[in-house]
Amino acid sequence: MSFRVTRPPAELVELGRAALDVARDQMPVLAGIRSEVAGTRPLQAQRVAGCVHLTKETGVLVELLVAAGAEVAWTGGDEVSTQDEVAAALAAEGVEVFGRRGMTTAEVEQAVTETLGAFQDGPTLLVDNGTRLIEAALSAPGTVPRLVAATEKTTEGCRRVREWAEQGRLRFPVVNVNDLVTKWEVDNTYGTGQSTVDGIVRATGVLLAGKRFVVVGFGQVGRGVALRARGMGARVVVCCRSARTAVRARLAGFPVLPPHEALVGADIVCTATGYPDVLTGEHLDALPGGAVLCNTGHSVTEINLADLAERTRETKRIRPHVQRHILHDGRHVDLLSGGGLINLDAAEGNPSEVMDITFANQALAVLDLAAGADRLAPGVHEVPAERDEDVARRKLAAMAVRIDAPTPEQLEVLTSGGHPGSLGERSGP
Numbered sequence: 079m080s081f082r083v084t085r086p087p088a089e090l091v092e093l094g095r096a097a098l099d100v101a102r103d104q105m106p107v108l109a110g111i112r113s114e115v116a117g118t119r120p121l122q123a124q125r126v127a128g129c130v131h132l133t134k135e136t137g138v139l140v141e142l143l144v145a146a147g148a149e150v151a152w153t154g155g156d157e158v159s160t161q162d163e164v165a166a167a168l169a170a171e172g173v174e175v176f177g178r179r180g181m182t183t184a185e186v187e188q189a190v191t192e193t194l195g196a197f198q199d200g201p202t203l204l205v206d207n208g209t210r211l212i213e214a215a216l217s218a219p220g221t222v223p224r225l226v227a228a229t230e231k232t233t234e235g236c237r238r239v240r241e242w243a244e245q246g247r248l249r250f251p252v253v254n255v256n257d258l259v260t261k262w263e264v265d266n267t268y269g270t271g272q273s274t275v276d277g278i279v280r281a282t283g284v285l286l287a288g289k290r291f292v293v294v295g296f297g298q299v300g301r302g303v304a305l306r307a308r309g310m311g312a313r314v315v316v317c318c319r320s321a322r323t324a325v326r327a328r329l330a331g332f333p334v335l336p337p338h339e340a341l342v343g344a345d346i347v348c349t350a351t352g353y354p355d356v357l358t359g360e361h362l363d364a365l366p367g368g369a370v371l372c373n374t375g376h377s378v379t380e381i382n383l384a385d386l387a388e389r390t391r392e393t394k395r396i397r398p399h400v401q402r403h404i405l406h407d408g409r410h411v412d413l414l415s416g417g418g419l420i421n422l423d424a425a426e427g428n429p430s431e432v433m434d435i436t437f438a439n440q441a442l443a444v445l446d447l448a449a450g451a452d453r454l455a456p457g458v459h460e461v462p463a464e465r466d467e468d469v470a471r472r473k474l475a476a477m478a479v480r481i482d483a484p485t486p487e488q489l490e491v492l493t494s495g496g497h498p499g500s501l502g503e504r505s506g507p
């Protein structure tokens with residue numbers, strides 16, 4: 079069976095078009111880039127395969143790539159995040175779309191394979207989010223004979239790509255579009271922070287004020303979730319792995335505790351690390367009855383679902399995104415979105431205004447690669463700080479926010495890299 083979206087129902091296409099209209103209105107930076115490239119069509123010779131959560135915002139990015147002349151094949155690369163109406167609207171415009179909302183992990187993998195194989199001569203460029211396409215391309219090079227380069231936009235994905243580069247496995251250049259101030263420190267913190275809390279509230283209807291809310295992982299995503307949950311009155315407690323991160327969390331005013339202590343009395347637990355098995359059986363044993371469990375990190379692996387199943391006597395679907403697990407010892411815990419990404423399943427993913435910045439970085443990286451990927455060696459390539467600043471300036475202009483131009487001396491410091499306050503500065507996890 080194929081996961082290609084073919085002949086979508088007209089009502090679904092209409093719904094998708096309406097959703098895209100709403101997102102487009104809130105993505106002025108992408109609109110500006112689109113009007114810059116629509117005349118020259120710099121992607122005319124390119125076949126772009128993408129694997130990024132298929133939301134309305136991703137749809138606006140896909141529209142831009144098509145307007146720039148590319149042939150595009152796309153999949154969401156996740157079990158729960160595909161917005162079927164957006165998939166339908168894009169398919170109706172001739173984009174090759176694979177997948178649907180509510181796939182199993184094996185089905186997600188099949189949709190990825192189909193996306194990679196959508197073009198007769200294979201893709202020339204990959205746009206990835208968690209290395210599913212990059213990994214598939216590395217394991218089956220015969221399917222991508224004309225592949226020139228890729229972009230990757232997740233923290234965990236970039237870590238993996240660097241590892242493959244060190245092992246000499248990476249045969250093409252990959253542009254890291256994650257480690258930019260305008261992505262990592264904006265999208266992950268303010269976008270995912272808000273949409274995660276939004277997802278929890280939509281899924282459960284819970285009052286956050288006064289609740290003990292445990293955030294596991296205090297990177298850019300965890301920090302955003304912790305700040306937003308605290309803003310709504312929750313008593314936020316943070317669990318960290320790295321000492322540096324723990325210092326940042328403590329100085330931001332959050333109690334930092336090891337999981338076994340943090341989980342005692344927890345009302346809500348949210349994982350945000352990018353690593354598997356962050357909550358395992360021993361952690362589940364420490365939870366009080368009635369706790370809500372969810373994940374906003376990477377895919378469905380952060381909460382060990384096998385350990386949860388082992389302790390479960392019975393499950394009940396009590397709300398659309400809430401599965402109640404009644405445990406052998408009589409307690410119950412409520413798992414949201416099957417342990418998948420709560421913000422993309424129960425809410426709509428990150429707000430369009432934030433994805434405007436993230437996808438502007440992605441679109442500009444694809445345009446750069448189309449113009450000159452042959453000058454890049456296989457390996458991981460960083461986006462220059464000046465580009466990061468350029469995207470921020472475009473966003474500021476769209477928000478009608480003005481700042482002073484730096485003096486020539488200040489500009490020299492800003493562009494020197496590594497100096498505190500320079501464009502090379504980032505705060506690190």
Ligand SMILES: NC(=O)c1ccc[n+]([C@@H]2O[C@H](COP(=O)([O-])OP(=O)(O)OC[C@H]3O[C@@H](n4cnc5c(N)ncnc54)[C@H](O)[C@@H]3O)[C@@H](O)[C@H]2O)c1
Nearest residue numbers: 232233234295297298299318319320351352374375376507
């Ligand atoms: N839901 C979304 O829409 C969305 C958006 C952006 C990023 N992400 C994903 O969220 C994850 C985190 O992203 P980030 O930018 O915050 O990464 P990050 O590297 O800034 O932070 C991850 C943090 O988790 C910590 N950590 C790892 N294992 C831990 C453990 N067992 N217990 C406690 N802490 C642990 C690390 O030390 C690190 O500080 C990534 O997988 C990323 O791809 C999701």
